[in-house]
Amino acid sequence: MPTIDSALTDVVAKVEAGERLGAEDGLRLYRSRDIFTIGRLANHVREHLHGRVAFYNINRHIPYTNICVLRCRFCSFYRPAPAKGAAPPAGAYALRVEDMVARAAEAYACGATEVHIVGGLHPTLPFEYYIDLCRGIREACPRMHIKAFTAIEIIHFTRISRPRRSIAEMLEALREAGLGSLPGGGAEIFDDRVHDEAFRNKVGEQGWFDVHRVAHEMGLFTNATMLYGHVEGPEERITHLLKLRAHQDVSLRERRAHFNCVVPLSFIPDGSALAHMPGPTGLDDLKTLAIVRLMFDNVPHVKAFWVMHSPKLAQVSLNWGVDDLDGTVVHYDITKREGGGTTHQELTVERLKRMILEAGCVPVERDTLYRRIVRDGDDWAVAAENERRNRE
Numbered sequence: 095m096p097t098i099d100s101a102l103t104d105v106v107a108k109v110e111a112g113e114r115l116g117a118e119d120g121l122r123l124y125r126s127r128d129i130f131t132i133g134r135l136a137n138h139v140r141e142h143l144h145g146r147v148a149f150y151n152i153n154r155h156i157p158y159t160n161i162c163v164l165r166c167r168f169c170s171f172y173r174p175a176p177a178k179g180a181a182p183p184a185g186a187y188a189l190r191v192e193d194m195v196a197r198a199a200e201a202y203a204c205g206a207t208e209v210h211i212v213g214g215l216h217p218t219l220p221f222e223y224y225i226d227l228c229r230g231i232r233e234a235c236p237r238m239h240i241k242a243f244t245a246i247e248i249i250h251f252t253r254i255s256r257p258r259r260s261i262a263e264m265l266e267a268l269r270e271a272g273l274g275s276l277p278g279g280g281a282e283i284f285d286d287r288v289h290d291e292a293f294r295n296k297v298g299e300q301g302w303f304d305v306h307r308v309a310h311e312m313g314l315f316t317n318a319t320m321l322y323g324h325v326e327g328p329e330e331r332i333t334h335l336l337k338l339r340a341h342q343d344v345s346l347r348e349r350r351a352h353f354n355c356v357v358p359l360s361f362i363p364d365g366s367a368l369a370h371m372p373g374p375t376g377l378d379d380l381k382t383l384a385i386v387r388l389m390f391d392n393v394p395h396v397k398a399f400w401v402m403h404s405p406k407l408a409q410v411s412l413n414w415g416v417d418d419l420d421g422t423v424v425h426y427d428i429t430k431r432e433g434g435g436t437t438h439q440e441l442t443v444e445r446l447k448r449m450i451l452e453a454g455c456v457p458v459e460r461d462t463l464y465r466r467i468v469r470d471g472d473d474w475a476v477a478a479e480n481e482r483r484n485r486e
């Protein structure tokens with residue numbers, strides 16, 4: 095019989111009774127070495143919500159630029175903005191709208207349901223670029239969901255638009271052009287010390303929550319992230335999660351949309367100003383994914399983003415609280431763990447399904463809003479809409 099870490103006895107009782115965990119519970123989970131009890135508890139919650147279903151989607155990540163006016167210390171993606179008249183630094187790029195649209199259209203033709211777009215804070219791209227980008231993809235790929243822009247990008251757009259727009263005006267303009275939801279990146283860790291040490295010039299928690307509050311008020315769904323494994327500790331992680339949970343409580347009660355998914359992002363030090371740090375271990379990754387599942391009684395999905403966790407650990411995590419593996423991705427430029435350092439980072443549908451089946455789960459293709467997809471080759475429909483059409 096397995097023995098349970100006695101420090102977790104109360105936590106086990108709370109989880110089995112369906113009670114909400116507090117900060118001290120979260121810290122005890124982090125301090126415990128009893129990874130099997132933590133996994134069993136997280137799996138208990140996951141199965142209560144989703145049974146043995148594990149979700150994936152067919153998507154394409156397309157960053158529009160890696161040129162950024164900021165220099166977050168954890169970031170290995172950005173290239174510094176060149177001085178006026180100077181040549182861009184090696185490896186810097188900014189894609190034209192037509193090239194972005196062509197890449198999205200290529201994915202759409204292959205059956206992708208979602209395009210995921212984020213980028214650096216480019217010093218000279220005008221506000222109209224982002225509107226044209228959404229509108230161009232919407233016209234070329236009418237049914238493709240555009241999940242785009244972190245909170246810091248939205249705030250950047252409000253600053254560069256003329257006349258200056260509020261967050262609500264900016265989100266409305268982007269939605270009118272085709273934006274479907276926000277991916278939720280850029281939250282990092284909500285803590286002043288961590289902010290000052292790792293991403294000083296980036297908008298802090300107030301700005302991030304402002305964007306997500308307004309999005310939820312307008313009926314735009316978003317996700318919530320946590321970048322962990324750099325200069326923060328377990329206390330700051332738990333505080334971060336509790337702030338997200340409190341926001342979700344209000345969104346569920348008072349707003350028209352909410353977080354669909356929490357995405358813990360495992361820090362990859364290589365190439366960043368924090369390259370001397372070791373980054374999270376596999377056990378830290380697994381424990382964090384499970385603890386996130388246990389702390390959120392009000393967010394339906396927990397995602398293991400396989401690009402950052404590795405496909406192998408993401409697969410294991412399906413029995414440690416995770417119910418979603420994200421998608422086929424194809425190209426990813428923000429971090430490079432898989433793919434031998436290139437931006438080509440792809441899992442085929444066959445491989446995603448095999449990973450899920452081997453974990454003892456049932457693969458279900460979803461769209462961005464977690465509606466089930468029925469698929470015939472590259473053709474697809476949202477299951478509920480398909481059923482309605484069949485009835486009519």
Ligand code: SF4
Nearest residue numbers: 162164166169172214
């Ligand atoms: S994390 Fe984002 S805002 Fe910060 S330097 Fe990288 S691209 Fe720029």
